Amino acid sequence: MTDYALEVDGLTKRFGGKLAVRDVSFKAASGEITGFLGPNGAGKTTTLRMSLGVITPDSGTARLFGEAPDAAGMDRVGFLPEERGVYRKMTAEAVIVFFARLKGVPAGEARRRAAMHLERFGLADAAKKKIKELSKGMAQKVQIISAIVHEPDFIILDEPFSGLDPVNQALLEQVIREQAEAGRTVLFSTHVMEHAERLCDRIILMARGEKVFDGTVDAALAEVPRQVVLGAPPGEPVEQVLSGFGELVNEGISDDGAEQNWRLTLKPGADAQAVLRACVEAGLKLTHFEPRRPHLHDAFVALVGEERAAEMESEEVEA
Numbered sequence: 001m002t003d004y005a006l007e008v009d010g011l012t013k014r015f016g017g018k019l020a021v022r023d024v025s026f027k028a029a030s031g032e033i034t035g036f037l038g039p040n041g042a043g044k045t046t047t048l049r050m051s052l053g054v055i056t057p058d059s060g061t062a063r064l065f066g067e068a069p070d071a072a073g074m075d076r077v078g079f080l081p082e083e084r085g086v087y088r089k090m091t092a093e094a095v096i097v098f099f100a101r102l103k104g105v106p107a108g109e110a111r112r113r114a115a116m117h118l119e120r121f122g123l124a125d126a127a128k129k130k131i132k133e134l135s136k137g138m139a140q141k142v143q144i145i146s147a148i149v150h151e152p153d154f155i156i157l158d159e160p161f162s163g164l165d166p167v168n169q170a171l172l173e174q175v176i177r178e179q180a181e182a183g184r185t186v187l188f189s190t191h192v193m194e195h196a197e198r199l200c201d202r203i204i205l206m207a208r209g210e211k212v213f214d215g216t217v218d219a220a221l222a223e224v225p226r227q228v229v230l231g232a233p234p235g236e237p238v239e240q241v242l243s244g245f246g247e248l249v250n251e252g253i254s255d256d257g258a259e260q261n262w263r264l265t266l267k268p269g270a271d272a273q274a275v276l277r278a279c280v281e282a283g284l285k286l287t288h289f290e291p292r293r294p295h296l297h298d299a300f301v302a303l304v305g306e307e308r309a310a311e312m313e314s315e316e317v318e319a
Contacts, residue, residue, distance in 0.1 A: 006027065006051055024211050031183050076154060081158055089132065100114065122168075157187070157189070193295070223303055227266065232285055237282070
């Protein structure tokens, strides 16, 4: 029995001469939640499709439960593709039962599970409605249920939060946690890093078809230079006291003119407590002092560089 639900090694893919994925390798450990992150167009969906054998890589290999992807392995996988699509003339209940039956769930048990999940996702009243009669968000929840109804060992969700309102995003986060607590492996791709920051045991960051990071959330956040934001009355010798702790940026005076705001990016080895201690010892009259908590987006910027990150975010908005 392998310790990994998925192992990919050196996956590379071109489309029409354009490089979509370059030499990507990673592992999804059994029982963990792994986030597959990066801007739109970073190569996440192409990598997932190669991982499952949906498309053939130009080079590299993928192993599902220790073997090359095949029908038996796929029966143990629940997959929500990025392109949503269910049978519009079928009812919500019928769609879920259909996908459960495809994965070998007996008819009666499939109907029981469908009813249970429809209730959990707030869709009990829509069970007999056709998919074409549902809102986009409701139809997406039906497809999410269809991906997990057969209780797969490995769940892959491609941009699962897209199209869901905040309430249903929170519900999906809880469902993902429950699946992991039940011992299942979850891999989800997203360009919204806040979800991964709250959920993941490990993350993989992608940029322009390449893997730029693979590790824990804490390890990713450790790539971000720590910052402190502080304020003091104008004229206080902030620069003189703090110049040795890192890069100090003047962020302007408050509207009422009573406070000068500063942002300090700490140099390696410096910490916020040492900065605060220096301020107190120097007698600075601080109006506020707050260590800034880094986020995964900050880690992404630190890993790929501010200029490259800005270019990719601009491309994402234009798309």
